[in-house]
Amino acid sequence: MTETAPAPHGDPPVRIQLHGRFALAVDGQGVEHLLPGRRARLLVAVLALSPRSAVERSTVIDVLWRPARPGDGAAGTFAALLSKVRTALAPGEIRGRRTLQLVLPPGSIIDAVVAQGALHAAEAAAAREDWPRAWTESLSALFVTQRGLLGDFEDPWSEERREEAAHQHRRVLQCYAEACLHLGPGERAGAERSARTLIALDPLAETGYRLLMRAHLAQDDRAAALAVYERMRCALRDHLGALPSPAAQELHAELLG
Numbered sequence: 001m002t003e004t005a006p007a008p009h010g011d012p013p014v015r016i017q018l019h020g021r022f023a024l025a026v027d028g029q030g031v032e033h034l035l036p037g038r039r040a041r042l043l044v045a046v047l048a049l050s051p052r053s054a055v056e057r058s059t060v061i062d063v064l065w066r067p068a069r070p071g072d073g074a075a076g077t078f079a080a081l082l083s084k085v086r087t088a089l090a091p092g093e094i095r096g097r098r099t100l101q102l103v104l105p106p107g108s109i110i111d112a113v114v115a116q117g118a119l120h121a122a123e124a125a126a127a128r129e130d131w132p133r134a135w136t137e138s139l140s141a142l143f144v145t146q147r148g149l150l151g152d153f154e155d156p157w158s159e160e161r162r163e164e165a166a167h168q169h170r171r172v173l174q175c176y177a178e179a180c181l182h183l184g185p186g187e188r189a190g191a192e193r194s195a196r197t198l199i200a201l202d203p204l205a206e207t208g209y210r211l212l213m214r215a216h217l218a219q220d221d222r223a224a225a226l227a228v229y230e231r232m233r234c235a236l237r238d239h240l241g242a243l244p245s246p247a248a249q250e251l252h253a254e255l256l257g
Contacts, residue, residue: 026091114144173194191215206236
């Protein structure tokens with residue numbers, strides 16, 4: 001089982017960074033140079049993103065060789081590769097033969113796993129209307145998710161994971177902006193920044209527009225909020241042939257009222 005919190009003192013036994021530049025450190029020392037090439041780094045990434053479950057060996061081989069099909073020598077090449085990765089990861093382990101699972105010492109960190117846990121905690125806190133906790137947890141997740149996932153890799157599996165991570169990042173931004181709005185004037189700038197980022201990431205999704213309208217409304221700038229609504233209405237009409245949702249129209253009516 002992989003821990004998601006650092007050791008109480010010193011560097012984590014193993015640290016794997018998948019957001020931004022790929023990095024692997026053991027006891028604070030970078031060891032990614034010990035990994036023999038792209039497939040070795042990708043092997044670490046595949047197992048690190050499945051920390052609580054084993055992955056079929058054949059599945060891992062397929063991922064590492066995509067988009068090509070594994071040839072007759074793939075199994076032997078993979079066995080040699082796996083041996084070198086196991087050496088570089090120690091004291092972390094890759095257990096199993098037919099199925100493979102990454103097992104790290106307590107206190108080890110995988111940034112993507114930390115961010116996922118923080119997002120779940122933030123959304124749970126938001127559901128309870130515990131806005132200080134939602135703010136803290138979503139900000140922790142944001143520090144990670146604002147850097148793209150697996151940016152060093154250009155392969156079909158990594159692209160699929162990036163799409164999932166992009167969706168996760170939008171959830172983080174939404175939760176953070178919502179918490180900022182509830183925490184009052186001191187955090188309104190954070191809500192506005194996050195809302196604008198959401199709009200830039202997905203110009204046809206209403207979430208960012210509504211958050212930005214509420215941020216302007218919190219600052220008593222109804223004109224700016226109405227301008228955001230008009231921008232959203234035009235985007236939906238021109239690109240989707242759709243009207244704003246009832247929730248957006250209700251907020252618009254509040255602005256006019």
